[in-house]
Amino acid sequence: xxxxxxxxxxxxxxxxILTNALSxxxxxxxxxxxxxxxxxxxxxxxxxxxxxxxxxxxxxxxITKAKQRxxxxxxxxxxxxxxxxxxxxEYFGMKLIKxxxxxxxxxxxxxxxxxxxxxxxxxxxxxxxxxxKNRFIRFCFMLLPLSVRTSIAQKIRNKSQEQENRRAxxxxxxxxxxxxxxxxxxFLQKTGCTLLIxxxxxxxxxxxxxxxxxxxxxxxxxxxxxYSYIKIDRTDFKLVQxxxxxxx
Ligand SMILES: [Mn+2]
Numbered sequence: 313x314x315x316x317x318x319x320x321x322x323x324x325x326x327x328x329i330l331t332n333a334l335s336x337x338x339x340x341x342x343x344x345x346x347x348x349x350x351x352x353x354x355x356x357x358x359x360x361x362x363x364x365x366x367x368x369x370x371x372x373x374x375i376t377k378a379k380q381r382x383x384x385x386x387x388x389x390x391x392x393x394x395x396x397x398x399x400x401x402e403y404f405g406m407k408l409i410k411x412x413x414x415x416x417x418x419x420x421x422x423x424x425x426x427x428x429x430x431x432x433x434x435x436x437x438x439x440x441x442x443x444x445k446n447r448f449i450r451f452c453f454m455l456l457p458l459s460v461r462t463s464i465a466q467k468i469r470n471k472s473q474e475q476e477n478r479r480a481x482x483x484x485x486x487x488x489x490x491x492x493x494x495x496x497x498x499f500l501q502k503t504g505c506t507l508l509i510x511x512x513x514x515x516x517x518x519x520x521x522x523x524x525x526x527x528x529x530x531x532x533x534x535x536x537x538x539y540s541y542i543k544i545d546r547t548d549f550k551l552v553q554x555x556x557x558x559x560x
Contacts, residue, residue, distance in 0.1 A: 313345040313346060313347070313545065313546075314342075314343075314346045314347075314543055314544065314545040314548075315346070315347050315348075315349060315415065315542075315543070315544045315545070316337075316341060316342065316346065316347070316348045316349070316541050316542065316543055316544075317348075317349045317351055317424065317509060317532065317541060317542040317544070318337070318348065318349075318350055318351070318532065318535075318539070318540070318541045318542075319350065319351035319352055319353060319354075319390070319426065319427075319510075319511025319512070319532040320352070320353045320390070320511045320512065320514060320532060320533070320534040320535060321333075321334060321350070321353065321354050321355075321534075321535045321539075322353055322355070322356040322392070322534060322535065323354060323355050323356060323367075323371065324355070324356035324357075324367075325365075325367040327356075329556070330535055331367070331370055331371060331374070333535060333539060333556060334371070334374055335374045337539070337541070338374060338375075338377075338378045338383065341541075341543075342378060342383045343381075343382075343383070344381060344382035344383070345382055345383075346382075346383050346384075347383065347384040347385070347386060348378070348383060348384070348385045348386070349385075349386045349387075349388065349409070349413075349424065350385065350386070350387050350388065350406070351388045351390070351424055351425070351426055351509070351510070351511050351532065352388050352389055352390025352391070352392075352393065352426030352427070352428075352511055352512065353390030353391065353392045353393060353426065353511060353512065354387065354390070354393055354396075355392060355393040355396070356392060356469075357392050357393070357465045357466075357469055358392065358393035358395055358396050358400075359395055359458065359461035359462055359464075359465045360395060360400065360454060360458055360461055361399075361400050361403045362458055368404075371404060372403065372404045372405060375404050375405040375406060376404075376405040378405075379405045384407070385404075385405060385406040385407070386406060386407050386408075386409045387401045387404075387406040387407070387408055387409065388408075388409050388410070388411065388413060388424065388425070388426060389408075389411060389426065390426040390428070390511070390512065391426065391428040391441070391512070394444055394445065395450065395453075395454070396408070411425060411426070411429065412424075412425050412429075412499070412503065413425070414503055414505060415509075415544070417507075417544050417549055418544075418546060418547065418549060419506075419507065419549050420505070420506045420507065421503070421504055421505040421506065421507075422505055422506075422507040422508070422509050423499060423500055423503050423505040423507070423508050423509070424509045424510070425499070425508070425509075425510055426510065426511055426512050427510035427511050427512025427513055427531075428441065428512050429495070429499070430492050430495045430496055430499075430510065430512075431486065431492065431495075432491050432492065432494075432495045433486070433489045433491040433492055483513040483514060483515050484513075484515050486513065487513055487515060487519075487522075487529075487531070493522070493523055493524075496508055496522065496523035496527070496529065497523040497524050497527055500523055500527050501527075506526055506527060506528065507527075507528050507529070507530065508522070508523065508527070508528070508529045508530070509529075509530045509532070509542060510529070510530075510531055510532070511531070511532040511534075513531060514533055514534035515531050515533065516531060516532065516533030516538075516540050516551075516553050517530075517531055517551075518530045518531070518551055519531075530542060530551050532551075533553060535556070536556070537555065537556055538553050538554060538555055538556055539553070539554060539556055540552060540553040540554070
């Protein structure tokens with residue numbers, strides 16, 4: 313039994329190559345009793361299940377097909393698909409897991425989180441996060457028709473796109489920010505873990521002692537020209553990055 317961790321696929325209707333890549337990922341890597349954990353930002357944005365969407369049906373089919381051959385998929389919410397709740401996860405054939413998820417590995421306890429939780433240096437983002445994570449606000453938003461939710465999300469997305477592009481250049485710097493480092497150390501100490509696994513920053517790579525002595529970090533990259541994953545099994549623990557093939 314192996315555990316695969318992927319994140320930041322940013323699947324969208326306009327990028328069928330990514331949906332294809334997900335399908336190939338399952339086909340080529342996973343076998344019976346494996347599990348795949350998608351650690352957030354699986355979707356470029358998500359405002360609810362749309363049974364009429366061929367795009368969503370395709371993703372559902374990929375995950376369900378894997379499930380039928382014994383591959384479990386778990387989903388952890390990111391900052392772009394935080395509205396994907398338990399019921400939505402079930403629709404796609406996945407199991408929703410907590411924002412802070414502990415994995416027992418041969419190398420000790422690892423803490424898995426999407427990564428936006430580390431951005432404590434960004435107060436306005438944390439305020440936004442607290443609002444959108446509020447159950448009542450989410451409940452109200454989900455009462456709106458899907459078309460209205462989609463257009464609101466698109467407006468927010470367009471606005472934040474520019475910011476995000478700019479942010480990408482600084483992601484590596486953000487990871488070195490003392491406040492972010494402190495947040496990572498605190499999360500690890502509080503959960504008794506020694507390794508933090510995350511996505512969100514789109515910076516691929518590991519960093520030994522990133523949060524202090526013996527407290528390390530493994531970062532997953534975004535799926536675009538490359539894709540990355542972590543594979544953990546009884547004997548192996550590896551962080552892999554591969555070029556996206558044309559038909560992948
Ligand atoms: Mn993210």
